[in-house]
Amino acid sequence: MVSETDHDEDLMTAELPVDEGARPDDRINDERLDEENTLKVDYIRAVREGLEEGDKGAVYDLVEPLHPADIADLIELLTRDERRDLATAITDLMSSDVIAELNDYVREDMMESLPAEAVAHIAEQLETDDAVQMIEDLDYADQQAVLAELDDDDRAAIESALAYPEETAGRLMSREVVAVPEHMSVGSLIDFLRENVDLANDFYEIFVVDHKHHPVGTCQLSWILRTPRNIALSDVMKRDQTLIPVGIDQEEVALMFQKYALISAAVVDENGRLVGQMTVDDVVHIISEEASEDALLMSGAGDGDINEPIREAYGSRVRWLIANLGTALIASLIIAAFGAAIEKLVALAILMPIVASIGGNAGTQTMAVSVRAIAMNQLTEANTARILWREFRVALLNGVTIAVLIGLATGAIFTPILGGVIALAMVINIVTAGLAGVLVPVIFERLKQDPAVASSVFVTMITDSMGFFAFLGLAVAVGLGT
Template sequence: MAESEIDEQIHAETLPEKADEHEQLDEENRLKPEYVASVIEALEEEDEGRAYDLVEPLHPADIADLLELLQPEQRHLLAAAITDLMSGEVISELNDYVRDDMIESLPASAVAGIAEQLDTDDAVQLIEDLDPRDQRAILAELDPENRAVIENALSYPEETAGRLMQRELVAVPEHLKVGDLIDFMRDQDDLPTEFWEVFIVDHRHRPVGACQLSWILRTPRHIPLTDVMQRDQTLIPVGMDQEEVALRFQKYALISAAVVDEGGRLVGQLTVDDIVHIISEEAGEDALLMSGAGEGDINEPIRDAYSARVRWLIANLGTALVASLIIAAFGAAIEQLVALAILMPVVASIGGNAGTQTMAVSVRALATNQLTKSNTRRILWREMRVAMLNGVTVAALIGIATAVIFSPMLGLVIATAVVINICTAGLAGVAVPVLFDRVGQDPAVASSVFVTMITDSMGFFAFLGLAVACGLAG
């Protein structure tokens, strides 16, 4: 068949599916509200055939999105209507809370059947958050080989390379030639369906090199693999934290990487699609931790969301009392000069925003290894200089406005207080996350609560203290 005929055939086969997707997805590739409403209507009318026809053209990832948009009872109805479409791909794309809800409503044998369709890393993700009793029931339904692989993965700590890695890979001995490898891959039926490189191992199953498929296809058959393989590899220890794994993929522009155990033996691989999920997860997690919002998932149970957030609000209440005590100490001065009460929130707000800016930069730098023990002083001095420039600029604006509206002396006082508070914010925005990091805690964990306390307290103290010292009140 000519190449043009093949292209026309592919186009003809894929065109109807694209047309269907266009009807269900908007220009931002999200499910249209009217489409979701039509699925809900079919479920409410108990028209399973219509619901199936509406969902059938969707990509598995879009089916997962649809399930997440429905109420729990509607999800179960839809899952029952589209049983054969509820593939492992759909389940693996679901939000954690939605997936757990769906899995708990299925018998162990059905969950085991889904798990066996998945790569080991996705199967582990499917099972790992279930309670031990449900885990045991599902594992008992798996065939012995899959059960052993998943049990081994679950033995590693969460968010480590061992928990995340795929066991499906292609590894061959180093004595083979290119032609031998090609014949091996053609003859074997149990190879992974998708892979980008072949790992070359020695007699102890330790990786000694890797060959990309493109190299293999373009190399004559008689050439030994040792002549074309890349010997310098980025090997991932099985116990490495997922955040560090993501940094290595980013730093060395990896598509896949071998995972090795404590003895240096090849036990799995990580691929870039896994890393994309990790990067997205870590970025969102850091942003939520800085605000004290817990996991911040809209599908999280209300009780879990409450318990995650309320403890930081209580902590914030305690830190706010520090600022209140400072204000109380200058109560007499505030009574004499009402302008102080009017301008206090300005000083505190500007300092808080400046601290948040610096803190966000610091947390990101710590997460990406740009801020380490070797350059902490340099980064601190850099942020202090930025804070000084910001402080002088903002102080000039607020000082002039205050001098015009109230008095020149009060303008000078608030300008000085703003400079002091923004410089304090710059210091706290670096110091607080670094301190968390030094004591082995996540630097994003509610740093904003403590930075806000420092900037509010210093802002009030500097402004009110300078006002009293200059004889404006008190």
């Protein structure tokens, strides 16, 4: 084994290569990746042709230079049968880094096609949190088969993680942490870090614990490197730290990292003992996942994953379309109630969609702002009334602006009285949309439901119904269509 000192000396004395043009990485990017850093169509076609011809050597040569993340992208771009053929052709390239980068559905499908001992071998190469993410997607029977193939320590760690609910800190945290007693000196700590070969591969700070394994402070690696060896950790550690309860939801974890600008944070159990850590790279994935989830839930599109099985995609989408059908019938019944007026004045039928459409867009704007505010803890029970009043004023200003424009245009094309009717209806509907855009997500939140869950279906129902009712009702009230 080469020592760190020898390695450093080699780095300092090694002769740097002469720049003769593009580096190997640049050549790979030119040949396989386009300017947007995605795999080129010609490259993917070459891999497919190699698979069809059964030329495993050619396929291996094509794939071997790729980064693990790009190999994962390549696997996801292929069909189910092609994925398995590719995995067979590049067996030793299917590293834990590739598996960790795979889409959940693709990874689950590939893991189910492998024997339990093969999955266990992959799991042993992964960090605990990544291994948990891979195994939790398997059926219970497959999970037990894989766990039986693991060594005792790995199995205990994974079973402990699986005992926590999904999307909680306990399920997502990394159990590989560096924790030392507070009586240790900086020099002793440096020696410990250099001599202990079983430490986590990646860590940003050292957690200092007391005799009960309760975290009492943290030391960043930069502090340790710049502090004299004889200084005690208790004199340089940061005692004020953000602790993450093991049962907290991942969305709350992300908010804590954002609010307190954390790089890593200790995760503690119900007794306050250090059991793991969350790091910023985990949180980046959480933020991306939560943002995508909220956007998809607002449209009722389920997981919205292009790799999701057709049956699951159908089931998650059709139920909200059926719900939308029911809410649309309410608006249709309102139109039917004014059928006689519409028959006598065709202009009402021409202008009705404008009122409903503008109201729906206004509601969607407010709803998007509200859902984001709830997710960011900016809209809570303490300030709901203030936010509602704010959005009412915004909606009123928007309503008056649009009302003036549509009123003048309608008055010029049809009649002034009809212009006044649609202007007033527009104000009513946009104000209603603004209030609904806040209240619907807030009601979902109060009912302990995800405020993004198909809120648009209900907001659209309210704006369509109110738009038709206000416009047609006012028209009849002033004698139009009678």
